Amino acid sequence: MWGLSVVVLCWSGIVCEGSDIDPGHFTTVHQKDQELLRLQNQVSQLYTALWASRDQIRELRSDLEKLYLNANDRKLERSFVAIDRRANLDVNTFFNEYAFKGKPVIITDYQPILSKKTKWDLKHFEALCGSEYVTPLRYDPTAKVWGRLVETESCTLRDYLQYYSHHDSYGTDTAPTDFLYLHDWHLPIYCPEALTDFIVPKYFSGDLLQRIPKEMDGEPLSYVDEWPSLFVGPKNSQSAMHVDSFGSNFWMYLIEGRKKWNIFSKSDLSYLYEDRATKTFEYDPFNYNLLKTPLAAKATVYECILEPGEILFVPAVSPHAVFNLEDSIAMSMNYVDASNYNLVIEELSRLERTGDQISGFIAKALRALSSKESQYQDLSWSDFKKRGR
């Protein structure tokens, strides 16, 4: 009671003489309480708005479905486009016909990525980093997470590769959820030795992401040292439909096996029944029912079966799903260059507004680099990492 009356007195500007309690202290406590209340109110208002917008999206989607289905008794069929396969592709053509247009492409004749000095097989990774830990992922169609991939128990790379070479993808009672998928294992973090002979192809060597400082204001910046990464997927493992994070572009080099890709344009995103809050999609291009997701029939499916030795370019914000038709090994990079720079800045700034300080730092670092020259030529891993920061 006593404390309260002092607080009240001090609030009303009356000097708390005779008390050994610093009046400024109560003012600060009071301001903090007010601030807390204000933020709590803001959060609950935003939640209300969020639920209301989700309902609104559902209603609009259902109106759109009715319109679409009523318009000339449309048959629910998907339309496919084969992803271009290009050989002898020069950098300018790559940018003008694909990267700037947000169109995927397969580069069929580009071997320099993996220097001939190293045999890029699992033995290479195992010999150098067999005792490093990996956390394989497992596809779970009910999981409300990015790619519907959930983490499993960590084990050493050696143990995982042991599993990989003995697993049974062919048994009739093997459920799709049984496969352990080594997914996006960040080589510069866990196995930098494996990259000594790695070559970054000219199409992607303008990556700004790996030129930003490793830290800012004492905080380590994510993404700088994450790619290339390694994928080892047993036959029948898969990544469900997702959009790669922070507006990044993506490329993958397939070392072994065959992978089926379904890729959609950014402009078709609203037909794919996305749940942005959980980063999942109700529409599954490999197991779909168009009666349940009719708008998906409006989206063009860019499809390919990626073959060993090929490089696939996936543009930023293009939803995609991937199915391993065979045991497969691949290396990939997410990256930022002139073709997706604006998208990335927009996305990082949005993340910063949600309280993600690191994203704000990355955006700042990318802005500082944007006026610097980029080289578009094959770069050895060490030259790539040495480019001017």
Ligand SMILES: O=C(O)CCC(=O)C(=O)O
């Ligand atoms: O190869 C895969 O399973 C999917 C790779 C991918 O799309 C990703 O890591 O974002």
Ligand SMILES: [Fe+2]
């Ligand atoms: Fe992806």
